[in-house]
Amino acid sequence: KNEVEQSPQNLTAQEGEFITINCSYSVGISALHWLQQHPGGGIVSLFMLSSGKKKHGRLIATINIQEKHSSLHITASHPRDSAVYICAALMDSNYQLIWGAGTKLIIKP
């Protein structure tokens, strides 16, 4: 069993829909890292959070340390949000990042 699990693996939605991507982990962590990988391959850091919620534009990330779960939400989704979204857990034992396999999101116009 992977230590970091993302769901769903693939998600297709219509423009304007509210999107939720989930990340669950089984190890003790200090923080959770959300990143976006564009269709062209580039990887961009979105959030690093250790508690509560962070918001940037239409993106919201939440984390519940007790439940070992984080979510990434996209409001008013747009085709340009189409990308692979990756979560990575920062282990509190050795500060290594454990990577999820990613969620491929397609937003149709």
Next chain:
Amino acid sequence: NAGVTQTPKFQVLKTGQSMTLQCAQDMNHNSMYWYRQDPGMGLRLIYYSASEGTTDKGEVPNGYNVSRLNKREFSLRLESAAPSQTSVYFCASSVLRHSSLRGMGYEQYFGPGTRLTVT
């Protein structure tokens, strides 16, 4: 700021050839990382350098060597390339590995990637 740069962007090698992937960052980050990404799989850490002068193995170090040349540059070398090393390679950096701010400082910034094919 250019951020994290990698060269080359694409490379084709024959089995047994050697090459070095170059990575540089201009953000004054302490830590640097090399990852590989294969289709359908997540990022896998090859080697990392917590600070200038130190390097450590990651999850998949076999067949690779690294050099932290200075604070800015971290290179990855394939001494004898194999088809199993066909992959996309990413370099990343972060401010520091140990921080008094919980989790902060570990946010990683990525280069554009190198697509390597070994035939």
